[in-house]
Amino acid sequence: MGKELLLEIGTEEIPAAFLPKALKDLETLFQGELKENHIPCEAVRTMGAPRRLFLSAVVAERQEDQLLEKLGPAKSVAFDASGRPSKAAMGFARGQGIAVEELVTVTTDKGEYLCARKKIVGAPTAGLLPAILTKVITGIPFRKSMRWSDLEIRFARPIHWLVALFAGQVVPIEIAGIRSGNESRGHRFMSPGAFPVSGLDDYLAKTRERFVICDPAERRRIIAEEVAKAAAAVGGQALRNDDLLDEVTYLTEYPTVVCGSFAPEYLSLPREVLITTMMAHQKYFPVLDGKGALLPYFLTVNNTLARDPAVVRRGNERVIRARLADARFFFEEDRKIPLERRVEDLRKVVFHTLLGTSYEKVMRFRNLAGRIAGRVAPSLGGDQAAFAAHVDRAAFLAKADLDTQMVGEFSELQGIMGREYALLAGEDPIVAKAIYEHYLPTGAGGELPETEVGAVVSIADKLDSICGFFGVGLVPTGTADPYALRRQALGVLNILLARRWPLSLESLIDESLAILGPLLKRPAAEVRADVTEFFRGRFENQLIAQGRPYDVVDAVLATGLGSLYPAEDKIRAMEAFKAHPDYQPLAIAFKRAVNISRGFEGGSVDPALFETPEERNLHDAFLTIQSTVARHLDEGRYAAALSEMARLREPVDAFFEAVLVMAQDERIRSNRLALLTSISTLFHDLADFSKIVTEA
Numbered sequence: 186m187g188k189e190l191l192l193e194i195g196t197e198e199i200p201a202a203f204l205p206k207a208l209k210d211l212e213t214l215f216q217g218e219l220k221e222n223h224i225p226c227e228a229v230r231t232m233g234a235p236r237r238l239f240l241s242a243v244v245a246e247r248q249e250d251q252l253l254e255k256l257g258p259a260k261s262v263a264f265d266a267s268g269r270p271s272k273a274a275m276g277f278a279r280g281q282g283i284a285v286e287e288l289v290t291v292t293t294d295k296g297e298y299l300c301a302r303k304k305i306v307g308a309p310t311a312g313l314l315p316a317i318l319t320k321v322i323t324g325i326p327f328r329k330s331m332r333w334s335d336l337e338i339r340f341a342r343p344i345h346w347l348v349a350l351f352a353g354q355v356v357p358i359e360i361a362g363i364r365s366g367n368e369s370r371g372h373r374f375m376s377p378g379a380f381p382v383s384g385l386d387d388y389l390a391k392t393r394e395r396f397v398i399c400d401p402a403e404r405r406r407i408i409a410e411e412v413a414k415a416a417a418a419v420g421g422q423a424l425r426n427d428d429l430l431d432e433v434t435y436l437t438e439y440p441t442v443v444c445g446s447f448a449p450e451y452l453s454l455p456r457e458v459l460i461t462t463m464m465a466h467q468k469y470f471p472v473l474d475g476k477g478a479l480l481p482y483f484l485t486v487n488n489t490l491a492r493d494p495a496v497v498r499r500g501n502e503r504v505i506r507a508r509l510a511d512a513r514f515f516f517e518e519d520r521k522i523p524l525e526r527r528v529e530d531l532r533k534v535v536f537h538t539l540l541g542t543s544y545e546k547v548m549r550f551r552n553l554a555g556r557i558a559g560r561v562a563p564s565l566g567g568d569q570a571a572f573a574a575h576v577d578r579a580a581f582l583a584k585a586d587l588d589t590q591m592v593g594e595f596s597e598l599q600g601i602m603g604r605e606y607a608l609l610a611g612e613d614p615i616v617a618k619a620i621y622e623h624y625l626p627t628g629a630g631g632e633l634p635e636t637e638v639g640a641v642v643s644i645a646d647k648l649d650s651i652c653g654f655f656g657v658g659l660v661p662t663g664t665a666d667p668y669a670l671r672r673q674a675l676g677v678l679n680i681l682l683a684r685r686w687p688l689s690l691e692s693l694i695d696e697s698l699a700i701l702g703p704l705l706k707r708p709a710a711e712v713r714a715d716v717t718e719f720f721r722g723r724f725e726n727q728l729i730a731q732g733r734p735y736d737v738v739d740a741v742l743a744t745g746l747g748s749l750y751p752a753e754d755k756i757r758a759m760e761a762f763k764a765h766p767d768y769q770p771l772a773i774a775f776k777r778a779v780n781i782s783r784g785f786e787g788g789s790v791d792p793a794l795f796e797t798p799e800e801r802n803l804h805d806a807f808l809t810i811q812s813t814v815a816r817h818l819d820e821g822r823y824a825a826a827l828s829e830m831a832r833l834r835e836p837v838d839a840f841f842e843a844v845l846v847m848a849q850d851e852r853i854r855s856n857r858l859a860l861l862t863s864i865s866t867l868f869h870d871l872a873d874f875s876k877i878v879t880e881a
Contacts, residue, residue, distance in 0.1 A: 187226065187245040188352035189384055190314070193369055194322060195346035198235040201435035203327055203341050204401075208233045211240055214321045222317060223249040224310055232399040234438040235488075236373065238325075239399055241385045244351065248307030255281055257299035260290055274299060314356045318349055322360055336361050346370060346379070353383055371395025372438055374489055396439040396490065405434040411442035412470050412484050419444060421472040421480045429464050433486040436468070441487050443494050444472075445502045449481045451509045454516060457601045458591070462508050465597050469505070515590040524606045527588040534587055539657040540704060543584050546649060549700050551580035554645035556696055561686045565637055575638045579619035582607060583642055586620075600624040626676045633683055640680050644693070647673040652697040655719070656705040656712045674723045681749045689747040691717055721746050728753070734760060740876035744869055751821060755871055758823035767831040774837040775830075775865070775874035781846055782861040783875075790863060794856040799843040803836040807864055818870050826871060833864070 192215075199207070208231040219226050225245040232239045257263070257277035264270055270278075270285045278285040281301035291300045323338065330339040338361045349356035349365035358365045368379040369392065376395035382388040389399065398404050409430060416423040433440065451459065456479060463469040463483050472482040483505060491497045531544035540546065558576040562569040586592045586603035600621045607617035615638055622639025623646055625632055634640040651670050654660070661670050681688060694716050698709050705712060721742055728738045737759045741752050762768055795801045810829045817826035846861065848854045868874060 187243045187310075189350075190226075190240075190242045190244045190356075191348060191350040191382070191385060191388060192240045192318060192321075193346075193348035193388075194238040194344060195348070195370055196236055196238070196340070196344050197342040199238075199341045201235070201432050204233050204235070204238075204435040205431070207238060207325055207327060207341065208401075210325050211238055211321065214324050215240055215242070215317075218317045218321055219244065222313055223251060223307065224313070225249065233401060233435075234397060234399055234404070235436060236438065237369075237397075237399065239388075241388075244310055246310050246352070248310065248313070250307050251305040253303045253305060254291075255301045255303075256291070256293070257281075257288065257301060259295075260297040260299060263288075263299050277301070311351055311354070311356070314349075314351055315358045318356060319358050319360060322347075322358075333361075348382060348388075350382070350384070372397050372489075375439070398439060401434050404437060404440055405430060408433060408437075408440045408442065408486055411440070412486070415442045415444040415484050416470075416472050416482070419446075419472060419480065419482050421474055421482060423484055424460070424464075424471040424473055426464060426470070429468065429470065433468055437486060437488040439488060439490060441490055443485050443487060443491070443497045443501065444482055445469075445485060445498045445505065446482050447502065447505050447509055451513065452479055452481060454509070454513060455601070455605045457598060457605075458512050458516065458595070459509070461595050461597050462512055463505065465595070466508060467501075467505060469501075511594065512591070515594055519589040519591050519602070519606060520609060523610050524582055524585045524603065524612070525610070527585040528581060530588045531584060537653075537657075539659070539706070540653045543587060546653075547581065547584050549653075549697075550583075550642070550645040550649040551577065552700050553649060553693075553697055554580040554642050557641050557645055557688065557693065560688060561637070561641065561684075564687065572637065575613060575615050575619065576641050578612070579616045579623065579638050580642045580645065582612070582616065583620055583623050583646065626679065628672065629675060631676075633680055637684070640684055644677050644680055645697075647677050648693055648697045649701070651677075651719070652694060652712065652716055653701055653704065655716050656698065656701055656707060656709075658706055660715065661719075670719075671723060674720055675727065678720065678724055678727065678749060682753060685750040687748055690720060690749060691746050694720075717746055724749065724752075728756060734763070736876055736878040737763075737872070740872040740874060743873035743876055744871070754821060755823050758827060759872060761824060762827045765827075765831065767834045769879060770838065771831055771834045772874055772877045773879045774834065774841065775868055776877055776879060777841060778837070778861045779865045779869075779873065779875040782858050782865050785855075785858040785862050788855055788859045790859045791856055794853055796853060797844055799836070799839045800857065800860065803833070803840045803864075804860055806833055806836040807860070807867075811867060814867060815870075823871060830868060830871075837864075 212229055212231045216226065216229060226242045229242040230240070258273040262271060263274035263277075274285055274288065277299060278288055278301065281303065283301055283303065288299045288301055290297050325340075327341040330341055331343075332339050333343045340361070344361050344363050346368065347358065347360065347363050347365040348367060348369050349358055350367055355365060355367055367381050367383070369382050369388065370379050371377060371392065372395055380391055380395065382391060392399050398407070412423045459479055460471055463471050467483075467485070469483040469485050472480045472484065474480055483501075485497075485501045487497060528544065528547065531547060532542050534543040536543045536546045554576050555573065558573045562572050565572065582603065586599055586606060589602055589606070591602045592599045600623065604617045604621035607620055608614065615636060618636055619634070619639035619642055622634035622636060623642040625634050625639070625643060634643050650668065651673055654668050654670060659668065677690075681690065694713055698705065698712060724746070725738055725742055729735050733756050737756055741755045741759065746752075790804060792801065792804060795804070810832055814826050814829045817823070817829065844857065846854070846857045848857065
């Protein structure tokens, strides 16, 4: 249908973390610009490596023709009684550049109007591409961008060359002083020279010859296969980690794998220390035996084809040996001071200038954790005193490893080293595990604490951070969340939902704010409202992302943010009830009842003031189901409560059909509003029906 387009942006090395999104943005921007310019395209493909962003597509040679319509004056004023065009019609035609005779009449919702229809013939694509490609390249958003020389343009890294070809011809563009051409470049070290390209197949073949594999999917496959082969050669298997695999994929243009080794004596270090040293710091893949134990080998992914792999291996072995020697030194030195003694040293570690030291933070969330433990212990069974003691001890020691040399060097190990040092010091394994678990979850959808003790301490720590930062005015914005408060809020929500503990989130927020006390820089009531809304927003987004109807979510959460799992259960029940034939008419009726009675300050219903049988029938029907609905709601049987509510459909419909609620007689009006308020109040324990979207 069209001709081939190639675009390559050659740069200095772009950080690996930037590349996947940049390639996705490149494709999105390109397709958006072509759509806006009415240029059909297909087979859009993006690829990239550290020194290049690449796009290919099949693009139409011309814009699509467009038929533009412009409404003019009404037909009734466009012609006189004799059918001759009026000044309005002639002026409209003249403004559109056509003759009056070319105007057509169209029928709209407002009647018949004159319309000018003009066909715009599409322009050749080649003439439009320079502006389009320039806009696409300069529009790619990066997490961080830079300027270089005295240029105004910003990009992830300085641009060194541009390839822009359409139908084999150069598309003339100039960005940052670099003019486009048909010459790409090979691997920086193994084939740095420029070479001409004529099309996609030619480009892929020539870059491969020059040690560049532009397709990241192919590089990823090669790395995975070579890592597996190298691990098998030493009798093991690589520790699979998709994040590391993705990272090294975007760190390389021509990946090769070399296997190295380290002294077996280092295997006495905690497993996580070895793995973190290899993966997080050196980008090495650890090697495991058949039972999952670490072997004294590592796999490194290089960006060059080494002349002598032994030289590369020895160089990496020197690096890992030094790293592991440091880790062993830190580990041995840290063990000389018991974890308990390190808590006092947290007085010298600033958590935040407005929120005190890490020691003060520990004492705050230790207090909150104790209160939470007291509330959940009765529902857990077992030894409640032992549970409370474990929570207190775990909270007390939770941050002690921040004072260790190991965590100072390897921040990724916080919590992990606390657990290891606690076990070595003879702490209860439940306490040791909770020290690690209180950091969980570490990301969206991440692992949750397995133990009740870890869950309690995790909730307390995260709530203290959220309430504390909100309390001193450090609130996340749409673009910035430097203290990861959104992630921590989701952690609290998911732990509470998974545990199904009868805890009111609003009450926990109140207690956390009370403990923070004088540290708050804003009124507690204001902070409470903001934190509650913050949690509600996270909860709402999560539920909607799971596919829950937005109006049902809104209706249930509008009743308050108490215990979370009942809210989730209510939403499921409401969602299931949508299939019931009475759902729409019932929702409409309840919504009307809520809206009419809103603002009414209340009062008791006096049956003696009823003037119509419909009032009495509705009141009797309400009294019949009132206690049953309340009991179902109290016991969490929300589907059953909805079924009972459905029995009010006919009397409610009859009431609104026959009764004027806003009667002139104040006593009659108030009595009718009191009846509707009674119904609304009962059902508000399930949802605010005024939020439900109905068909009428």
